[in-house]
Amino acid sequence: MKTLLVDDTRTEQLVTSTFLKALGHEVVIAGSGAQALQLFQQHQPDLVLLDIVMPEMDGYEVVRQLREQSQNWVPVIFLSGKAEPQDILYGIECGADDYLVKPINKIILDAKMQAMERISRMRKQLIQTQDQLSQANLILEKQVSLDGLTGIANRREFDLHLSRELKRSQRDKQPLVLLLCDIDWFKNYNDYYGHIAGDHCLGKVAQALDRLSLRPGDLACRYGGEEFAMILPNTNLDGGISKAKAILKCIQELAIEHKKSSYDLITISVGISFCEQCQNISPQQLTQISDEALYQAKGKGRNTFHHIEQSSL
Numbered sequence: 104m105k106t107l108l109v110d111d112t113r114t115e116q117l118v119t120s121t122f123l124k125a126l127g128h129e130v131v132i133a134g135s136g137a138q139a140l141q142l143f144q145q146h147q148p149d150l151v152l153l154d155i156v157m158p159e160m161d162g163y164e165v166v167r168q169l170r171e172q173s174q175n176w177v178p179v180i181f182l183s184g185k186a187e188p189q190d191i192l193y194g195i196e197c198g199a200d201d202y203l204v205k206p207i208n209k210i211i212l213d214a215k216m217q218a219m220e221r222i223s224r225m226r227k228q229l230i231q232t233q234d235q236l237s238q239a240n241l242i243l244e245k246q247v248s249l250d251g252l253t254g255i256a257n258r259r260e261f262d263l264h265l266s267r268e269l270k271r272s273q274r275d276k277q278p279l280v281l282l283l284c285d286i287d288w289f290k291n292y293n294d295y296y297g298h299i300a301g302d303h304c305l306g307k308v309a310q311a312l313d314r315l316s317l318r319p320g321d322l323a324c325r326y327g328g329e330e331f332a333m334i335l336p337n338t339n340l341d342g343g344i345s346k347a348k349a350i351l352k353c354i355q356e357l358a359i360e361h362k363k364s365s366y367d368l369i370t371i372s373v374g375i376s377f378c379e380q381c382q383n384i385s386p387q388q389l390t391q392i393s394d395e396a397l398y399q400a401k402g403k404g405r406n407t408f409h410h411i412e413q414s415s416l
């Protein structure tokens with residue numbers, strides 16, 4: 104173990120460091136409390152052996168400052184000629200983990216070092232496991248909100264986001280647009296090109312929609328099957344219409360061949376719902392309106408958008 108030995112007496116430094124080296128430990132020596140704090144930062148030792156009685160800054164103060172400064176727990180063992188039970192209790196209360204009475208016995212020093220090393224190792228393992236768990240949790244949290252096929256937000260995330268953003272719009276009396284998008288003649292596409300090609304196509308469309316959701320509150324998600332949604336908070340009807348036009352253009356520009364469509368390309372239809380101040384409307388109602396508008400867009404020949412006026416909302 105890399106050990107920081109703090110003692111103001113040269114002979115004590117020599118005796119203890121000789122013991123430590125004989126036991127196979129690396130030793131860094133500090134001759135004062137101030138130097139101990141500085142060398143602790145510089146060397147990041149695994150253990151500190153700390154004399155108590157020193158001029159200017161005693162061991163109690165050093166251990167207090169070490170505990171304040173360092174996020175990581177490092178075992179500290181006091182070395183002292185003060186052998187009264189009250190001295191030992193006070194030393195532990197100040198933040199030390201163990202106490203050795205001088206003159207130091209090499210075998211007892213060895214035993215204490217081994218015990219501290221074991222605790223330190225277990226603690227490092229615990230921290231490592233905690234880090235791995237946090238990483239795994241982050242990945243899980245992400246996966247829970249993503250659609251497995253396309254990699255964009257899933258239906259669960261759509262429900263949460265719409266509910267959150269609608270509440271925000273209601274509170275701030277701000278507008279919100281919800282677009283529902285559906286790939287045209289996708290059944291024909293699957294039937295003609297196969298289900299795997301269909302999956303690829305869904306992925307490309309999803310990524311294109313994702314790229315089009317530019318602002319921080321915007322969200323593109325897979326609503327289900329070949330249907331996608333885009334939530335656009337703080338957006339008025341003009342903004343929603345221009346976003347729908349951008350979507351139509353962008354999907355056409357993907358230039359995915361679709362011989363069983365009258366456009367010869369993969370195209371999309373978009374239903375728009377919009378609320379001005381978003382009072383008295385639920386996420387379900389807004390979605391229903393978009394769905395109805397989408398149905399109308401399909402009726403208009405597809406590869407187009409439609410919006411339903413809701414002047415009272």
Ligand SMILES: Nc1nc2c(ncn2[C@@H]2O[C@H](COP(=O)(O)OP(=O)(O)OP(=O)(O)O)[C@@H](O)[C@H]2O)c(=O)[nH]1
Nearest residue numbers: 285286287288289290291293298301302328329401
């Ligand atoms: N490849 C693939 N196809 C899917 C997936 N989810 C839904 N579909 C298919 O999407 C097609 C949707 O067909 P319909 O609802 O009839 O709609 P459509 O053929 O696109 O016709 P319109 O919407 O009226 O233009 C069905 O064939 C579904 O099997 C998926 O994850 N992968």
